[in-house]
Amino acid sequence: MRRAAGFTLVELVMVIVLLAIVATISVQFVALSTRGAIDVSAxxxxxxxxxxxxxxxxxxxxxxxxxxxxxxxNCLEWLPILAGTAYTSLPRGASSDEISVAPFVDAPPAGTTRAIVYGYGTSTDSLYGDADPGPVSPPISSIDNSTSPAVITLSESHRFRERSPQRRLFVVGQPVSxxxxxxxxxxxxxxxxxxxxxxxxxxxxxxxxxxxxxxxxxxxxxxxxxxxxxxxxxxxxxxxxxxxxxxxxxxxxxxxxx
Structure with missing residues (x-):
């Protein structure tokens, strides 16, 4: 009679152990590769x-x-510039509330905006105050940009303390922090x-x-x-x-x- 061919129990156990080792290494390799991709993405x-x-x-x-x-x-604060132009005349006298300026390309909104005329001696503190005379006007009530020069009307009279060397005037909005x-x-x-x-x-x-x-x-x-x-x-x-x-x-x- 011919002997039947097959595997012994020892051989099967060895194959199972080797397959387990290979599977463990493969899983670890895939896991590390996936973790690396996640880390790079993060x-x-x-x-x-x-x-x-x-x-x-x-x-x-x-x-x-x-x-x-x-x-x-841990705070930073500033006044955003909404528009800029050149003034032709500033308010004069105690009851003057109008500023004549070159027309804006896009007129800024009125209401909470203010006009600034500043020279080289203007300080940061003076830009947040309401001193009269001062570099910052009261709130702007209206802007007539249809005329030349355009007219900025303030909510109350104001005198600017300084003049700009280049007659520059800026319109700023409310502070941002x-x-x-x-x-x-x-x-x-x-x-x-x-x-x-x-x-x-x-x-x-x-x-x-x-x-x-x-x-x-x-x-x-x-x-x-x-x-x-x-x-x-x-x-x-x-x-x-x-x-x-x-x-x-x-x-x-x-x-x-x-």
Missing amino acids: RQQRALQGVVISEQITRELREAFPLSIRTAG LCQSGRFLYRYGGYAPGSSQPTPPGVSPEVLAADLTGNVQFQYTPPSLRRAAVVQFTFTLKDPQGDETTTISQEVQIRNVP
């Missing part, structure tokens, strides 16, 4: 988030009135200017960034006769599912044109 997402946040802050700061920027704690609270960076707007910087303002904010770790750093270098104002901000984003972080640092130059 880093790319944080980097993209940082770029978007940085670009949004940069675009807003470039429209800031250069002398209006001030910092306190960026403030950190915990792991969030908030943007505040739509509040009245005050002599002291609110930290933060007492109005409803909008979330600008989340998943922050550490403190957001705002550094401001005032403008001079030879260079523009510079704002530098640094913030760090943390992976919500791990401990990895991404630090973003940006420098913004703001033109100083009195």
Whole structure:
């Protein structure tokens, strides 16, 4: 009789053990590869988030009135420029409330906006006050842009303390603030200017960034006769599912044109 061919029990056990080892190595390889892909995706997402946040802050700061920027704690505040033109005549006398200017390309809104005429001696504090005479007007009640020159009518009479070397006049809106609270960076707007910087303002904010770790750093270098104002901000984003972080640092130059 012919002997039947087959595998012994030892051989089967050895094959099972080898297959288990191969399967374990394969699973670990796939798991590590998947984890690596997830980590790379998370880093790319944080980097993209940082770029978007940085670009949004940069675009807003470039429209800031250069002398209006001030910092306190984890807050940065400024007055946004809505329009600019050249004035032909400023209010004269105690009862004058009209400014004659070159027509705007796009007339800014009235109501909460104000006009600024500033020279080289204007201070930041004076831009948030309501002194008369001063560099900042009371709220603008109306703008007639259909005539030449156009006419800006103020809500009350005002005298400007200084004159611009190039007869420049700017229309600014209500203050804007960026403030950190915990792991969030908030943007505040739509509040009245005050002599002291609110930290933060007492109005409803909008979330600008989340998943922050550490403190957001705002550094401001005032403008001079030879260079523009510079704002530098640094913030760090943390992976919500791990401990990895991404630090973003940006420098913004703001033109100083009195």
